Structure formats: structure tokens, C-alpha cells
Amino acid sequence: MNHLTATPRHTTDSMSNLAADKGSFRDPLSRVFVTGDDVIRGFSAMGKSDIDAVWSKKFISDALASGELIASEFVDSASVGLDSEWVAAMRHPRLPFVSYPYEWSFNMLKDAALTQLRLTRAALADGVGVKDATPYNVQFVGSRPVFIDAGSFEVRKATDPWYGYKQFCEMFLYPLMLQSYLGVQFQPFMRGAVNGVSPDTMRKLLPMKLLRPRKGRLIHVVLHAAAQNKFADTKVDVKKQSAKAGMSAAVLDATLRKLEKLVGELSLHDKESTWSEYSERAHYVESSLDEKERFVRDAVASSHRHQVWDIGCNDGRFSRIASAHSDHVVAMDADPLVVDRLYQSLRNEKNTSILPLYVDLSDSGGGIGWRGIERPGIFDRGKPDVVLFLAVIHHVAITFNIPVAAQLDLLRNLTPEIVIEFPHADDPMVKRLLLNKRDGIHSDFNLAEFERLLGERFDVRSKMLLSSGTRTIFHATRKS
Amino acid sequence: MFSYLDAGTGSMIVTAIAGGVAGIGVAAKMGLQRFKSKFTGKGGQEPDAGESSDGDSSSHD
Numbered sequence: 001m002n003h004l005t006a007t008p009r010h011t012t013d014s015m016s017n018l019a020a021d022k023g024s025f026r027d028p029l030s031r032v033f034v035t036g037d038d039v040i041r042g043f044s045a046m047g048k049s050d051i052d053a054v055w056s057k058k059f060i061s062d063a064l065a066s067g068e069l070i071a072s073e074f075v076d077s078a079s080v081g082l083d084s085e086w087v088a089a090m091r092h093p094r095l096p097f098v099s100y101p102y103e104w105s106f107n108m109l110k111d112a113a114l115t116q117l118r119l120t121r122a123a124l125a126d127g128v129g130v131k132d133a134t135p136y137n138v139q140f141v142g143s144r145p146v147f148i149d150a151g152s153f154e155v156r157k158a159t160d161p162w163y164g165y166k167q168f169c170e171m172f173l174y175p176l177m178l179q180s181y182l183g184v185q186f187q188p189f190m191r192g193a194v195n196g197v198s199p200d201t202m203r204k205l206l207p208m209k210l211l212r213p214r215k216g217r218l219i220h221v222v223l224h225a226a227a228q229n230k231f232a233d234t235k236v237d238v239k240k241q242s243a244k245a246g247m248s249a250a251v252l253d254a255t256l257r258k259l260e261k262l263v264g265e266l267s268l269h270d271k272e273s274t275w276s277e278y279s280e281r282a283h284y285v286e287s288s289l290d291e292k293e294r295f296v297r298d299a300v301a302s303s304h305r306h307q308v309w310d311i312g313c314n315d316g317r318f319s320r321i322a323s324a325h326s327d328h329v330v331a332m333d334a335d336p337l338v339v340d341r342l343y344q345s346l347r348n349e350k351n352t353s354i355l356p357l358y359v360d361l362s363d364s365g366g367g368i369g370w371r372g373i374e375r376p377g378i379f380d381r382g383k384p385d386v387v388l389f390l391a392v393i394h395h396v397a398i399t400f401n402i403p404v405a406a407q408l409d410l411l412r413n414l415t416p417e418i419v420i421e422f423p424h425a426d427d428p429m430v431k432r433l434l435l436n437k438r439d440g441i442h443s444d445f446n447l448a449e450f451e452r453l454l455g456e457r458f459d460v461r462s463k464m465l466l467s468s469g470t471r472t473i474f475h476a477t478r479k480s
Numbered sequence: 481m482f483s484y485l486d487a488g489t490g491s492m493i494v495t496a497i498a499g500g501v502a503g504i505g506v507a508a509k510m511g512l513q514r515f516k517s518k519f520t521g522k523g524g525q526e527p528d529a530g531e532s533s534d535g536d537s538s539s540h541d
Contacts, residue, residue, distance in 0.1 A: 075502075137534075161492045162495050163497045165491050165494070166488060166491040169491075190492075217496050219494060219499065220494070223494055223497065224490070224491065224494045226490075226491075227490030227491065227493050227494050228488070228490040228491065229490075230490060231488065231489040231490040231493075232490070236489055236513075238489060238492055239490065241492070241493060241510060241513055242491065244509065244513065245496070245506045245509035245513065246505065246506050246509060247492075247496065247506050248506075250502055251495075251496055251499045251502045251503040251506050252495065252499065253499075253502075254499035254500055254501075254502035254503060255495050255496070255498045255499035255503060258497070258498060258499065258526040260501060379495055389513060
């Protein structure tokens, strides 16, 4: 289980000349290293014997050809600088941006789950086991899920169990059930616990429903939790037990097939959300929107960009404009339903350059997992050339009480260039946000103060008052 | 050779049950082994002297 960081996070690994990825350590048989633009996966002697045995299999060539498995090229481990502990190595392409399941929308996690199940089934048919089942092994290139852990495959005996089942439940199935059956967002659970939702927790969260039984609950949740509790103290050799009981690839294939069906039937029950129905756009006259589009296009198109972030992307209108002038766009929004709709639209287009993510700016940035660095925070995973910050600042300032200066500090640390929209104090949306706030508490939320704070940190290249008369948009570069 | 994740007896029985008709016999046999182990002290294992196998699924993965 590991990831390929988009931005090198170099650590000195005492066993290697290269920088080991901080999220790559749970599986002792392989490890990911980053060096410049290369991502190298090293295999231990035990890992090499697995990869040698499985790499010629048909499911591997099929998955490589379809792009479902990340492109992989064998390289000489010593010549790429790996320590002698790593006796084989592969080179992978660098991902544009690494994202985590707690930043995905429902259908992103669902597609990642189906990718995991499809690969596990295909491997099984070729006599190969997939040793784990974690969404951290899947990444999105735009809207396309890609399985990135070439170290997940191992030789299996015909009677071996599926080691990843419990993990699949904890990290794919239960989060999807939470959303689908209870309408509860899974993202806070996944961010709160890097290992996901345990069977016991899920059993307590998901009550029985007589009129509309929840598919999969009885076996994967209730029975699973009971079996976990019942057998927690057993001292048994699982492999021998499995073999004696007659476990087979056919049994596991039936299990995987049923899980595919179950996951495939889980749906978001797309309902109205804050921003999906009530659009910020309601406040624009059409001419304002056109002006804004032109302004953003001119700002982004002034040179070719490697990576653009669109914070508060809504339906992705401006992400698409930025995408025409950049290699990759990371489109973020604080409404997971909005993100899901954008994802589905990008998926339908087979878009691989815009990555939609659920990010709540008021609660972002921390790393999770081992020592808080196993899965780094979002601001440590990319270096955007430009950040679009359109119609966001008033929500964060007024609703979440995060000062305008603090938001501009974040932007200054994050990027050399911004396109930022500031709604004035008399903007209808600002008035609405202030409606139930104490009078005067946000009296510093005004254009003059904003321009003063902006000017301390950025040089304004251009600005325009939108024809609505209540919003000004700025293109600014960081002061050197 | 074990994988780095612990499949765990409980999860493994459920995997078989989840396979429906194909797996129910396997699950039943595993359950039976568990039942027998209560009387014999052996849970489907044939341990070498001094070997302690680890089937605690709740603590390692």
C-alpha cells in the first residue's frame, strides 16, 4: 500500500540512495521512491519472486493495455540508485496529482471499488492473489481511476483466502453504504481513520430496515462484525484452515462477483445540496459571467501552465477554461454532491486533465496516518502555478470566520499567481451571509480593506469591476 | 507464506458465505473446524512444537 507523490517529499531512507515515499512502508515486499520526475518501485527478494511469477500473466498485460494498471517498466535496481535490499525495480510515470479517498465523491470511491474488484477477479482467474484492497492503491488521472500498486500482486495457492476482504469492507464497502443507505458523508470517516470503518462500528451505525432491506448488510456487516468478535481470540493457521475447508478460486470468484453487483447497485440518491441547486451563478447577470470568463481566460492563458487549482469550482465552468491552457487542473469544492456531478460529467467525457476533489477549505491541510505524514495534507501535494479563487472568499470569511488576511496568506504560501473574485459588502450574497450575524462583526469585509491586504502580499496585474457592480475580480502575482 | 494483511478466521468465513451457494460448504467446514477446536484445542492447525501462529484478525491489519 503506497502512493506516488506528485510533489517529492524527500526523506532520507537509510537503506537507499533515493528518497522513500512517506506513505510507502506497510508492505515490506516493495517500496516506492521518488527522484526528480521518476517514480521507482523497488522489490525485495520475496517481492521479486512474486512479480517475476505474475508479470507475464494475461490480466497484467490486459490491465496495462487498458490503462487500469499504471504504466510500468522494469529497470535495473542498482542503476537507478536503489540499495541492494531492493533486488528488482520498476519505473512508473509521475501522477499529476495524488488524491485520497476522503477527497473523492461517492462515485469516485465507487469506481475505485469496482476497479479494485475487477482487477482482483481478473488476477484470481490467472492464479494470482491481490494482497490488499485499499483505495489508497487507486488514483485518479482526471476522471480515470488507475491502480497504482504493482506490488499488490502475489502468487496464490488454489486454496488461499482473500486477504483483502476485511480491508475492502472497511475502506470501500462500508463508506459507500454509509452514503447510499444513510445519506451520511463518508469523507469525514475516511479522513478520521486511515484504516476506514471497522465491521463493529459499521454494525452499530447501520440499523436494520424491514421495509427496504439494505443489501449486503446481513452478511458483510452483521455477520462480519459477529465473526470478527467471535473469532478474535482464535489461534489458527488461516491458510491451513482455508485449505482444509476447501476454499477455492471458484468460491472467491463468486464472492467477488456478488460484491461487484452489490457495489454496482449502491447509489448516491442525488438530492439537493447547498450549492448543487442554489447556484452562486444566480447572482450574476449573464454579461457578468461572460466578462468573468474572459478575465479568467486572459489571466490563465498569459503563459502555459503546468497545474492550476480551481478552489470553489462548482460545476467546473472555470476549471474547463483553465484546462485549455494547462496540463492539469485540480477542481475543488466543499460540496461533495457538486463534486460528484462534476466527476460524472468529466467521466462521461473521458476527461483526464481535470481532477475533481471534495475539499473543505475551512478544514483542510492536515496529514493523516502514521505520524500524520503517511498521507500528507492537500497543500503539501502540489504546487499550482495559478489558483482560481472565485466567489469563495466571502463564504470562508463570513460563514467560517476565517479572516481575509489568513486566506490571502494561504494563497501566498501556495502559489505565485492568483485570480480572485471579491464580492463587495453590498453584494446580495454577502448580505445574505451576514443576515443572521451580529451587526458590525464583519465590518472589515469591504473592498478597500481587501485591496489593502491583497496589496501587501500580491502585485495586482489587472482588475475588473463586473457589470453587476458588486464584485471585483483581480489577477495578481506574489510579491517577490 | 502469509500476506502482510491478516485475513482472520472471522473475515474468511464471511468471504465464503458471501460467495453464496459456491461458498456455503466451505464456510460450514470452517465453522465445524472452529467447533472441533473448542474440544481439541486445535483450530484447524497442526502446530510444530513451540510455534505460535497468529490468527487474531482484529489487531494486525
